[in-house]
Amino acid sequence: MDSWDPGNPFAPFKSKIDWEVARWAKLRGPGSTAVTELFAIPGFAQMLGLSYTTVAELNKIIDADLFGQLDFHHEEIELGGETFDVYFRDGIECIRALYGNPEFAPILVFTPECHYADADQIVQLFHDMNTGKWWWRTQVKLEELREGATIIPIIISSDKTQLMVFGGKTAYPVYMTIGNLPKEIRQKPSHQGQILLAYLPTTRLEHIQSKASRRRAVANLFHECMRKILEPLKQAGVDGLEMASGDGVIRRVHPIFATFVGDYPEQLLVACCRSMRCPRCKVPPDELGDNVLYEDRDLDEILEILASADDPTLFTRNCAALDIRPIPQPFWKDLPFTDIFQSIMPDILHQLYQGVIKHLIAWLKKIYGENEIDARCRRMPPNHCLRFFSKGISPLQRVSGKEHRDICRILIGLIIDLPLPNNLHPARLLRAVCALLDFLHLARYPIHSTETLEQLDKALTHFHENKDIFIDLRIRDNFNFPKLHFLKHYMLAIQLFGTTDNYNTETSERLHIDFTKDAYRATNHRNEYDQMTLWLIRKEKIQRHDKFIKWRLSPELLPLTRAMRLSTPYVLSHEYKVAKWPSARSVDFSTLASAYGATQFSSAISHFLIKHRFPLLSAVRAKRMARSLPLPFKSVATYHKIQFLPLGATRGDAIDAIHARRYNAKAGQSARFDTALIDISTAGSEGESDVHHTRIAQVRVIFTLPKKISSSFFPGSETPVHLAYVEWFSPFLAPDEYHGMYKVTRSCESDLRLSSIVPVSKIIRSVHLFPQFGPVTNRDWTTFDVLENCTAFYYNKYKDDCTFFATFRSP
Numbered sequence: 001m002d003s004w005d006p007g008n009p010f011a012p013f014k015s016k017i018d019w020e021v022a023r024w025a026k027l028r029g030p031g032s033t034a035v036t037e038l039f040a041i042p043g044f045a046q047m048l049g050l051s052y053t054t055v056a057e058l059n060k061i062i063d064a065d066l067f068g069q070l071d072f073h074h075e076e077i078e079l080g081g082e083t084f085d086v087y088f089r090d091g092i093e094c095i096r097a098l099y100g101n102p103e104f105a106p107i108l109v110f111t112p113e114c115h116y117a118d119a120d121q122i123v124q125l126f127h128d129m130n131t132g133k134w135w136w137r138t139q140v141k142l143e144e145l146r147e148g149a150t151i152i153p154i155i156i157s158s159d160k161t162q163l164m165v166f167g168g169k170t171a172y173p174v175y176m177t178i179g180n181l182p183k184e185i186r187q188k189p190s191h192q193g194q195i196l197l198a199y200l201p202t203t204r205l206e207h208i209q210s211k212a213s214r215r216r217a218v219a220n221l222f223h224e225c226m227r228k229i230l231e232p233l234k235q236a237g238v239d240g241l242e243m244a245s246g247d248g249v250i251r252r253v254h255p256i257f258a259t260f261v262g263d264y265p266e267q268l269l270v271a272c273c274r275s276m277r278c279p280r281c282k283v284p285p286d287e288l289g290d291n292v293l294y295e296d297r298d299l300d301e302i303l304e305i306l307a308s309a310d311d312p313t314l315f316t317r318n319c320a321a322l323d324i325r326p327i328p329q330p331f332w333k334d335l336p337f338t339d340i341f342q343s344i345m346p347d348i349l350h351q352l353y354q355g356v357i358k359h360l361i362a363w364l365k366k367i368y369g370e371n372e373i374d375a376r377c378r379r380m381p382p383n384h385c386l387r388f389f390s391k392g393i394s395p396l397q398r399v400s401g402k403e404h405r406d407i408c409r410i411l412i413g414l415i416i417d418l419p420l421p422n423n424l425h426p427a428r429l430l431r432a433v434c435a436l437l438d439f440l441h442l443a444r445y446p447i448h449s450t451e452t453l454e455q456l457d458k459a460l461t462h463f464h465e466n467k468d469i470f471i472d473l474r475i476r477d478n479f480n481f482p483k484l485h486f487l488k489h490y491m492l493a494i495q496l497f498g499t500t501d502n503y504n505t506e507t508s509e510r511l512h513i514d515f516t517k518d519a520y521r522a523t524n525h526r527n528e529y530d531q532m533t534l535w536l537i538r539k540e541k542i543q544r545h546d547k548f549i550k551w552r553l554s555p556e557l558l559p560l561t562r563a564m565r566l567s568t569p570y571v572l573s574h575e576y577k578v579a580k581w582p583s584a585r586s587v588d589f590s591t592l593a594s595a596y597g598a599t600q601f602s603s604a605i606s607h608f609l610i611k612h613r614f615p616l617l618s619a620v621r622a623k624r625m626a627r628s629l630p631l632p633f634k635s636v637a638t639y640h641k642i643q644f645l646p647l648g649a650t651r652g653d654a655i656d657a658i659h660a661r662r663y664n665a666k667a668g669q670s671a672r673f674d675t676a677l678i679d680i681s682t683a684g685s686e687g688e689s690d691v692h693h694t695r696i697a698q699v700r701v702i703f704t705l706p707k708k709i710s711s712s713f714f715p716g717s718e719t720p721v722h723l724a725y726v727e728w729f730s731p732f733l734a735p736d737e738y739h740g741m742y743k744v745t746r747s748c749e750s751d752l753r754l755s756s757i758v759p760v761s762k763i764i765r766s767v768h769l770f771p772q773f774g775p776v777t778n779r780d781w782t783t784f785d786v787l788e789n790c791t792a793f794y795y796n797k798y799k800d801d802c803t804f805f806a807t808f809r810s811p
Contacts, residue, residue, distance in 0.1 A: 009552035088198035105246030129179035153179030153258035172200035226331035289479030291464035355483035413770030428469035435463035582637035608757035697726035769793035
């Protein structure tokens with residue numbers, strides 16, 4: 001520590017360059033060999049004034065002079081006469097690192113809370129873990145033992161992952177985080193709200209011939225390792241321990257295992273359940289497809305059976321009677337205030353996207369055939385929020401969760417008016433598909449209320465009421481698979497532990513890259529875990545020091561803060577952005593008509609100017625005056641894109657966009673004119689969540705008026721900076737009784753499309769329309785001309801989360 005200089009914010013490094021090179025080498029640079037060769041270039045280190053000339057010297061500085069207390073322990077676990085290596089950190093120290101991080105101090109939560117949407121406290125809200133009922137119940141139990149307890153809910157996730165694209169090399173990381181952190185922090189690896197707790201053995205025990213014995217041995221090994229890792233939680237959970245948060249306040253905290261996050265095989269392994277069983281309840285395997293909530297597994301009953309483990313025959317028989325595996329020492333057996341069966345969480349990635357939705361897509365392919373579905377897919381109108389599947393969805397191989405999510409946005413549009421075999425009416429099929437899509441979107445709400453949870457349950461019930469259509473079509477014999485059954489547990493899990501984004505396996509899938517795959521690539525692939533753990537420790541030290549330097553250089557820098565948004569599950573307020581300079585500085589009216597399709601631009605802009613100059617004029621008189629208005633300009637500057645950003649965000653955070661561009665042969669760009677939702681209410685955008693205060697239009701031109709006419713037509717008022725020429729679709733009427741979407745057509749007047757000029761500020765967001773293809777898709781249509789050729793459309797409510805929230809109606 002002699003290298004520390006109080007006046008040098010980069011210490012133990014000599015200068016900013018010295019530090020930045022070290023940071024680059026450890027966080028962004030190539031392998032250690034390549035970095036050493038770079039440092040070995042004659043004069044390189046001297047010219048930059050580096051305090052190290054090799055990677056070994058840099059590592060020595062990091063190891064000796066940078067703070068970092070989360071070292072790994074290496075122990076051997078003996079099981080069945082064999083030893084297995086496990087690498088793990090002290091769980092209490094991991095908790096202390098998260099709980100005591102100064103950056104997290106302003107955002108930590110320490111007590112359970114009840115949030116309500118109404119003054120009468122009838123409609124309860126659920127979002128973060130401390131708004132769930134589990135925290136309240138556990139707090140009451142602790143207070144009965146000893147007052148003044150602060151709960152630290154422990155969230156554990158585990159999942160095997162491939163280390164190499166080719167080959168069978170795998171790793172078995174275990175991650176830890178705490179429920180005191182807001183879920184927004186836990187979801188983002190860049191905030192480092194998750195810690196790698198352990199690497200478990202990945203042995204398959206292939207020398208054991210019996211498959212049943214092998215599975216039992218692997219399960220015993222897992223639980224023995226986890227029992228060793230989580231051993232410190234037993235006493236600390238009951239007695240508590242003093243721990244300082246990042247602001248220096250010391251509390252008596254009780255770290256308690258709260259939830260486990262993992263896919264179905266991991267859930268069975270943790271809960272010691274047999275295959276094709278539910279890890280939460282006692283549903284029989286042949287009734288998994290029923291819409292019935294069965295009795296929860298009884299922890300006391302299981303613990304009583306575990307007490308009989310000394311008699312192997314009796315123990316095995318008792319376990320079989322309860323459909324659990326004969327694991328004598330599960331890691332959760334002695335953990336205080338832990339009900340492992342209640343702690344198994346919903347998993348949207350594997351249960352919905354890679355589970356039920358994956359099955360649903362396969363069923364629809366069998367019903368309608370891949371050719372017709374792919375033909376529709378290739379002719380969907382483009383939209384900023386949607387992925388364009390240029391070859392359809394059938395050629396996709398090893399479809400990821402993200403790809404299934406993208407397919408869900410257009411899935412109902414691929415089948416909406418296709419006829420069913422044997423002349424069956426499509427009503428039940430459309431209702432079943434929409435019910436699952438509704439359930440998926442509702443399950444992803446970041447804030448739930450007692451009302452939206454009822455909608456969630458109704459959507460699932462609606463699917464079960466209509467699911468027999470798949471049996472009638474001979475696609476399914478039954479629906480007895482665990483992932484569909486588990487949807488019945490979502491409502492209770494959200495009430496207990498908060499919304500599903502508190503425990504999403506997508507987070508752990510992303511952590512595999514940072515904590516496992518990148519670490520493996522940095523090794524020589526021999527004795528890799530010793531190298532991986534050391535590489536990770538050094539990386540975390542560099543990241544910690546980087547934050548410390550930023551604080552030293554800018555002590556006034558505000559720490560993390562949290563802006564809770566409890567009014568609606570999604571932010572509907574936004575601001576629009578267009579390019580600083582126009583895409584075309586001067587486009588005459590004739591070009592607007594021929595290249596942009598704005599055939600009535602002159603009359604539309606005249607009517608717009610008259611109405612703004614004389615707002616009290618009747619529509620008839622305004623139209624008459626517009627015909628005789630001499631326009632002092634014949635061209636406008638046009639823009640080809642509008643971006644929509646959350647309030648206060650940067651351009652890189654665009655959540656939506658609208659394109660209105662002409663054909664560009666030089667750039668190889670087809671013409672594209674997106675559809676948008678326009679606010680037509682007189683009270684501004686307050687009615688945007690109500691479709692009857694809005695209307696769909698196709699944006700043809702985004703432009704600005706010449707400055708010289710502003711003073712003439714907008715005296716004493718604020719001039720609209722950006723305007724849009726739009727062509728209207730019909731107003732919203734009633735949603736379809738089968739799929740709940742609104743049907744719209746082009747609005748015409750005297751055989752001409754109804755058009756007008758609107759301020760861009762009136763555009764709420766982009767809209768995606770499903771073309772009404774009919775029984776057979778017209779193969780001459782393309783994605784860029786389908787809006788011109790098709791005559792009727794359906795408003796896609798599944799385009800994005802905001803659209804769904806604004807248009808969803810419970811069945």
